[in-house]
Amino acid sequence: MALALVLMILLVVTPLLFILHTSVTPNDQWNVLAPLQVIMDAELSVVLTNSIILGFWVVAGASILALPMSFLTAKTSLARHKWLDVVLIIPFMTPPYIGSMGWMLFMQRRGFLEQMVPFTEELTPYFFSLFGMVTIMSLHLFPFLYLILRNALRRIGAGYEEAGAVYGGGFVYRFRRIFVPLLLGSYAMGALLVFVKTIAEFGTPATFGRKIGYHVLTSEIHRFTSSWPIDFSKATALASVLLATCLIFWYGQNLISRRYDYQTLGGKGSKVKLIHLKGWGRFTAWGYIVFLLATAIGIPYFSIIVASLQKLRGDGLRWGNFTLEHYQRLLTWGSPGMEALLNSLGLALITATIAVVIGTFLAMQIKHASRVSERVTDVFSLLPNTVPGIVTVVGLILLWNAPWMPIKIYNTYGMVVLTYVVLFLPYTVQYVKSGYQQIDASLTNAGRVFGGTPWYTFRRVVLPLLVPGMMAGWMMTFTISIRELVASLMILPPSMKVSATYIYAQFEQGEVSLGMAMAVISVGLTTIVLAVMNYRGADRT
Template sequence: MKKSSVRTFPWRGGSLALGILAILVLLPLLLIFWTSISPGGRLDIGAPLKTIVNNRGLLEVLLNSLGLGVSVIALTTIFALPLAWIMAKTSIGRHRWLDVVLLIPFMTPPYIGSMGWMLFMQSGGYMEQLLPASAAVTPYFFSYWGMVLIMSLHLFPFLYLLLRNSLLQIGGSLEEAAAVHGASFAYKSRKVILPLLLSSYGLGALLIFVKTIAEFGTPATFGRKIGFYVLTSEIHRYIASWPIDFGKATSLASVLLGVCLVMWYIQTLISSRYSYRLVGGKGMRSKSKTSGGLAGLASWGYLVFLLIASIGVPYFSIITASLLKLRGEGLSWGNLTLNHYWELLSPGSPGMHALINSLGLAVAASCIAVILGTWFGLTIGKASSWRQKLTDLFSLLPNTVPGIVLVVGLILFWNARWMPIPLYNTYGMVVLTYVVLFLPYTVQYVKSSYGQLDPALMQAGQVFGGSRIYVFRRILLPLILPGMAAGWMMTFTISNRELVASLLILPPSMQTSATYIFAQFEQGAVPLGMAMAVVSVGITTALLLAIEYLNPDRKRRQR
């Protein structure tokens, strides 16, 4: 009797998928490294560090980036740790809508939030118009610590979610056991809660550090205004401004890439060695306190303060600036108008062209990314072979390395003299860059959906005579479609507001909504730029709500 040939649904082309990812992601990064260690055709492994150490200005830029990362970790911790405790250990946490609201700062493009704060705190800005006495302190905002504040208000939701989830997993029985043995609140916090939080906090702090030193939007807007330069802003300057110096740009990019990879490696060590089993077979219950009295008032006050600082101030400034007729006349009902929106969205206007360009590029990139990402995600499967593990690793690289580093690598690779495809400085180059930067989203969504499927479903289709195409079309595709749709929408949303890649890759005379906002703000046409920001954020919000609506987990929770 012959053995059954039915097995897990097969995916061929694994070597081809690995090769395409190597061309799209790995080779550009290796080209950066090679360019930086072979100045003038001479091989010198230490060349990137020598370039920085021997140049006092570049060394200062490196130290600025590292110091900024440490400072943002400190202030983000001050914001996130009390908030996580409030949302996990008090009855305020029952208001689940707060978690959605608290994600708004993290989903807001950093350059837009930075512009909002600058408009609010500048001389004659909205702060001084609302509170004239604040004119004595607003100039101090435009400093290093003002930049730290802006970046911390953008990133604290990320650390907050990690800490809150860890606190929820620390069952009330652990605290009760300490209390039974006479432990005070301070002792319980020091001996029980903080050690269990250390792993999550370490991971979150390292990720905050990487995101800070890789950030471009805030350094390009606020940092340039106060004369504080970091690695990302200097890499952009050496590539985008004359005289172009790819040598220094690749040296800075290599060092930035190296720092980020070291941080990711440390994160892996922490994740594997310093984790605790907090969920067991007995179940758990989290002990929460009522939010009444002075403690409840203080908790709500702290929460409102964070919401005002992270959402209220920047969005008030952005929306107000987009509605003012004349900036010099200040805040008054008679000085409000919608004319900037009409000018922005009128047919044939530069703003409308920029918006259409953004939408067109985002649609093209999303469609290509969802096709490639689905193929890669299905090829990876459960990552059991070395080829699948390498494909998984390469597909995650764009989320691991700073965006500006990958963009520099793509410029070097596709603009090389030996490159037979004349893609650089074309519409296609922009689409390719977006695809490479945001491909991991579709891969992860599809991989997650596919990993939850029982192979017996595909085997059943084959048993009843279905071809591979039929099984894919009628069984597998409908089941992974929500993941594909979520990946498409996420890629579209982020591509539509991407700044650093657009600034470096766009052909001459072509603008997107992000570069339009940046240019208008720099040129003093603030109302038009802020009107575009409102439209862009509105599109992003609508699509994120659509993603949440299509989320199968949400539908299951409602049943």
């Protein structure tokens, strides 16, 4: 247990302490108020305000999208269409910077929308504004809120509605006095997740936000650590402010969740009553679903795929203007695109494997989190998923680039792997811990009764039962590692590129078709891996 705790302190806690220390010691002089003084600067205070405003608007946008959809799939006859739950995860699984690029290609001057519907050119200035940024991020993050609200709605049995109807309450009254209070705790948790993900997001602010001149904390932290003149004191001050903002909202969410925590499931079970949609109701519901899928999935993927096939962007949507040449250039052995793709695959494979080994070890040490040391280790293992990724990356840079550090891995391949492992370790820990907690002690006791050594019991009893969780953690880590942008931009050695930085660079340099071809290949690879792993997992069960 001591080794697990030390490991978490070294990998997760120490980088965050370095950020706090650097932020309060500008010019090597102790000043506790330094982060506040930095953020009170007129230019940087606007950045903080922009982040918070963006967070609240995206929560509002995600709520507008998620609430009707969750009600349709939980309380109406559309609940039998299970495929909707799978399809609605696609926006979240799409890297945000790729989705933003797709929307930009679709809505820009002479973009795909204007080429197909010329009179829509007047919409362009309105979209390339805060409204467009909120729209893009809401469409990316609403699945968080949707899944939480859908599950909460399904736990509300028909008895609550029938009780309200017996006393004369109409649908609107029942929704306002029954559904809303019962959903408030779950909504607070989902809204907080969306808010924190928004203010911690880097991909969309780095692409769309920079184009419209809307700067937020994450984009400014990246600017201070990557553009001359480098200013780590300001970067860490902004990182500490971002961290504090996230923690404050986490605390607020916990207060609301405890205040509005209701037990809706009892020993008697609950009857589910579905509203059977007919006529205009059914037409409206499917119209909303089609609209949501078209905007969240159809438009960005249409733009990405079409752009990857175009010979010349200036020739537009013309039949003779499509080619597979960009894919051929990318997949040619020795090309920069192929090197970037192989680097991504190699890093993702190594990261996922190391994360599974460390995560399994930690999960087995945490066990049921009954002791203080186990609970502390459990909290530390979740920190990378709670703290904004760019904050963790800045902390790792400060720690492993310190002059006294005996192991010089900064600016090496090993630093990239270490950063990825720290960022994505919580996935494996949680998946494996969930499986480990379901193993009854009688199984391991039976192994000991029949003379099995601890190693034999672990290898023949425990490990096979942990394999599904380990594979799920490996798959999630691999999928996210292969598309990671912010960490790659900040810690990759100068001569090294991965698929995410290659896409970003090609889009910035005007080689849009090559960048979008890489995006299609990257998303396709992760989809294939997910499909194969799910198929193998189904075979095992």
